[in-house]
Amino acid sequence: MVSPRNRKVSLILGYLASGNTVEEIIAEFPDLIKEQIIACLDYARDLSEFEVAV
Numbered sequence: 010m011v012s013p014r015n016r017k018v019s020l021i022l023g024y025l026a027s028g029n030t031v032e033e034i035i036a037e038f039p040d041l042i043k044e045q046i047i048a049c050l051d052y053a054r055d056l057s058e059f060e061v062a063v
Contacts, residue, residue, distance in 0.1 A: 016041075021049045
C-alpha cells in the first residue's frame with residue numbers, strides 16, 4: 010500500500026503504464042509523494058527479478 014487510503018501499488022503502476030507522469034499522478038492523488046511512486050516502481054522491479062521454479 011502506498012498511502013493512508015490503502016491505494017494499491019497496482020493502481021499506481023497502471024497509471025504509469027498508461028503514460029501518466031509522476032507529477033500527473035501526484036495531481037490526481039495529492040496525498041502521495043514522489044518517493045512513494047518511486048517505491049512502487051522499485052517494488053515492481055524486485056518482483057520481476059524473483060525467480061520461480063516450475
